[in-house]
Amino acid sequence: MRKTSLFAAALLASAALPYAAHAQTELSMWYHGAGNEVESKLINQIVSDFNESQSDWKVVIESFPQSSYNDSVVAAALAGNLPDIIDVDGPVMPNWAWSGYMQPLSIDESIIENFLPGTKGYWNDELYSIGLWDAAVALYARASTLDELGLRRPTLEEPWTGEEFTAALKAAKDSGNYKFALDLGMNDQGEWYPYAFAPFLWSRGGGIVNRDTYQTAEGVLNGDAAIEFGEWWQSLFEEGYAPGTSETPSDQERGFIEGDFAFQWNGNWRAVATLEEVDDVVFLPAPDFGEGNYIGGGSWQFGISASSENPEGAAAFIEFALQDKYLAAFSDAIGLIPSTPSAAAMTENYAGGGPLEAFFALSEQQAQLRPVTPGYVVQSKVFTKALADIANGADVGDTLDAAVDEIDADIKRNQGYGHEG
Amino acid sequence: MATISRDNRGLRLAVRYLVLVLVALVFAFPLVFMIVSSLKPTAQLLSDTSSLRAFLPVGDISLSNYTAAFQRAPIGRFVLNSVFVTVVTVTASLFLCSLAAFSFTYLKWRGNGLLLSIALATLIVPFETIAIPLLLFVSRLPWLGLDGIEYGWLNTYRVQIIPWIADALTIFLFVQYFKDLPRELIEAARAEGASWWQIYRRVVMPLSGPVLATAAILKSLKMYNEQYLWPLIVVQDEAHRPIMVGLGYFFQLNVAWGEVMAYLSVITLPVLAFYLVLQRAFIASIASTGVKG
The missing domain is CATH 1.10.3720.10 (MetI-like)
Structure with missing residues (x-):
């Protein structure tokens, strides 16, 4: 009887062994790319490759529409059902880390030594997220336009000064060849405003919030540099150089391509489509208004949720996804800037001599992260509203003072957002 | 006098119909725009928005937006x-x-x-x-x-x-x-x-x-x-x-507006069908509750 029992147990164990050996622990992952066929295909490929590459973990992905992704994550954090792996927009990460939605990312940091600065998400001196790509903004122009208007071609080493930039806009307007000199994409009143326009403020020495303490916006968003920026910003619309907030998506998507605008301030995600229709398009660096020339940095990145019970598995997946071949594949498919020079060299657009090579240098040399603070999610909205109001004719000083008050009140309400004041 | 009176009645009727047609057009325009736009490539759709072409099925017309929309989302x-x-x-x-x-x-x-x-x-x-x-x-x-x-x-x-x-x-x-x-x-x-x-x-x-x-x-x-x-x-x-x-x-970084319109047209269909089937009941119910209200 005893022998029979032992035999049966051994049989059962041997039958179960092959399954036990291949049992993978499931890791849930949320991604913001639902509806983006190309992106979904790539991320699914990485997940599939990872699942096949080892026997410990199995990543199961759920994609969300980008427009509602952040709300879904915040709701899930409240309800206590966050997945193991999340992706997070760079400037939002400090908020999610501070709110306790994310935990530090434990990966071998030597892997990301060569990554573009904008792709690394640090909060409180700890790495929380890492991106496979970055994005960059440039001034789109036609080489022929520069020649016709007698403008020199700015370079990263010698960008246009603020005066040269404004003079270029005036020359374009005075030529009478364009409906407007500049398309700023004013229709997109979301994260585009701080991402795209704060660099003009930084370049004058101002800022959205004081980055030394992150406890106030006083003096940086309403100081002399900010007032000067605000007046220049307002003049763009008063002088008729750029359409205001009533600009339509149609103007933004077709205006430069159809020759209605002489210049366009736009991201690299529109570059491939523009190249297809405008033979002599050139991508120029941001102008320098006196305190350096900047563009915004930081795009979507991967991190681990605070509630994950398998952070080592989640980190293993993220490390796996950081291979150059995947960075290059993403770049080739959706046009974004790969995080490393070695991956850039593998791409069609960002390799040496490639049509978008300029963007890699822009991202490497000009990119500055938006304020790295949990309060940024509020500051971003306040800044957007202030810029829209000023564009619509509001008093510059009063508007910026009000914005400072709103930002400071929010920081106070949240006890300084964890910064050591 | 009778002729003049009849003319007046005819004129009043014509004016009334004209006003009603105009009102009907105002209500129909968004629907027409949506359906017509769903048949155009995004570039043409955006170009057409500055003219009456936006409401006309002209130019490069096809069902490709519908095909793409069904591929993009379930x-x-x-x-x-x-x-x-x-x-x-x-x-x-x-x-x-x-x-x-x-x-x-x-x-x-x-x-x-x-x-x-x-x-x-x-x-x-x-x-x-x-x-x-x-x-x-x-x-x-x-x-x-x-x-x-x-x-x-x-x-x-x-x-x-x-x-x-x-x-x-x-x-x-x-x-x-x-x-x-x-x-x-x-x-x-x-x-x-x-x-x-x-x-x-x-x-x-x-x-x-x-x-x-x-x-x-x-x-x-x-x-x-x-x-x-x-x-x-x-x-x-x-x-x-x-x-x-x-x-x-x-709504991706580059919005495919033609597909957006195709999607909206498709999801509007059940509502339109619901309305057409129960049209009489709707009107009766609105009239009835209106009288009571």
């Missing part, structure tokens, strides 16, 4: 989800809210008036203010399923249905309608020995066609067209997403 699944959630919610809502209204109107019980006032007061509470507490509540609720008791209603149909069944507006519509029904009918039925349930089922509800239609229309439109925030926070898997959350699939 549209059939989203529409089915929305239709299912709408049908179940509306059916349950009509039944339970009419029962509640019946009780408020005909039965005498302590606190009747107070409870009705409290129910109606919820009309002024915006859903956004209770969304988070409700989320926390449903995320911990138990449910007896085939596998026994499980906790948490997230990622289910029931979480999209049950919180929306009872609503003050529907109860209010029924209460107002029931109040206007002749009391003699109820009293006669009581005198004949009918139970309250029999009176509800055999006397009141057969006379409530107009209010049923009105409540069904209002509730259906709300459930089908406006369900965005709630499913956004309680449904994380694609299999249970409704149409309004699905719309987000089409």
